[in-house]
Amino acid sequence: AQSVSQHNHHVILSEAASLELGCNYSYGGTVNLFWYVQYPGQHLQLLLKYFSGDPLVKGIKGFEAEFIKSKFSFNLRKPSVQWSDTAEYFCAVNARDSWGKLQFGAGTQVVVTP
Amino acid sequence: EAGVAQSPRYKIIEKRQSVAFWCNPISGHATLYWYQQILGQGPKLLIQFQNNGVVDDSQLPKDRFSAERLKGVDSTLKIQPAKLEDSAVYLCASSLVPGGRGDQPQHFGDGTRLSIL
Numbered sequence A: 001a002q003s004v005s006q007h008n009h010h011v012i013l014s015e016a017a018s019l020e021l022g023c024n025y026s027y028g029g030t031v032n033l034f035w036y037v038q039y040p041g042q043h044l045q046l047l048l049k050y051f052s053g054d055p056l057v058k059g060i061k062g063f064e065a066e067f068i069k070s071k072f073s074f075n076l077r078k079p080s081v082q083w084s085d086t087a088e089y090f091c092a093v094n095a096r097d098s099w100g101k102l103q104f105g106a107g108t109q110v111v112v113t114p
Numbered sequence B: 001e002a003g004v005a006q007s008p009r010y011k012i013i014e015k016r017q018s019v020a021f022w023c024n025p026i027s028g029h030a031t032l033y034w035y036q037q038i039l040g041q042g043p044k045l046l047i048q049f050q051n052n053g054v055v056d057d058s059q060l061p062k063d064r065f066s067a068e069r070l071k072g073v074d075s076t077l078k079i080q081p082a083k084l085e086d087s088a089v090y091l092c093a094s095s096l097v098p099g100g101r102g103d104q105p106q107h108f109g110d111g112t113r114l115s116i117l
Helices: none
Strands: A003-006 A010-014 A019-021 A023-026 A031-038 A045-050 A056-058 A064-068 A073-078 A087-095 A108-113 B005-007 B010-013 B019-024 B031-037 B044-050 B053-056 B065-068 B075-079 B088-095 B112-116
Touching: A003 A087, A010 A019, A019 A108, A023 A031, A023 A087, A031 A064, A031 A073, A045 A056, A045 A064, A045 A073, A073 A087, B005 B088, B010 B019, B019 B088, B019 B112, B031 B075, B044 B065, B044 B075, B075 B088
Parallel strands: A010 A108, B010 B112
Antiparallel strands: A003 A023, A019 A073, A023 A073, A031 A045, A031 A087, A056 A064, A064 A073, A087 A108, B005 B019, B019 B075, B031 B044, B031 B088, B044 B053, B065 B075, B088 B112
């Protein structure tokens, strides 16, 4: 069965620090990969996605993620975080033949202190 | 564009009561999803519609949960009777038809937070 694992449940860091959130998935076939973000009091919104091509994808607000197929990983990075990046981050995967059915990780709560 | 609309935002009921949630997807989005998000977990897909047909309901507890999308637009999710473990946020999402590649991003509503007493 498909599964998604996020390495950290809570991360606390200071403004200007670098952020990296780990995501690993288990699925034997071809997948699409997503990172969603939920800011306090807001709905889930798409941060970035990978379907094919360049394994380094750039999203909104300076975020990027790298797909490493051999490691079944899709880690999210931002070189310098801001207080406004405080949010919960979810990694999600769907199989190419799944008609869009998403499998989410448990989420990582990120708190950025001023 | 207007986003995915859900109501109510909050609902508190006692166990064994029934409850219904409503979702109106983004205009033109043929695919609609209902997720359950329990505190501390990621969203879990309950049911997926394409137009008014069910694509996947493998994780829907069919003894107590039901959902419909009669005209292929808005949708209702019902729980009857509710159990304590149903306390969660119920999210609705919509997308353009994902096709076989599953590569259409989903757009989420604000969710309904359900508390069972």
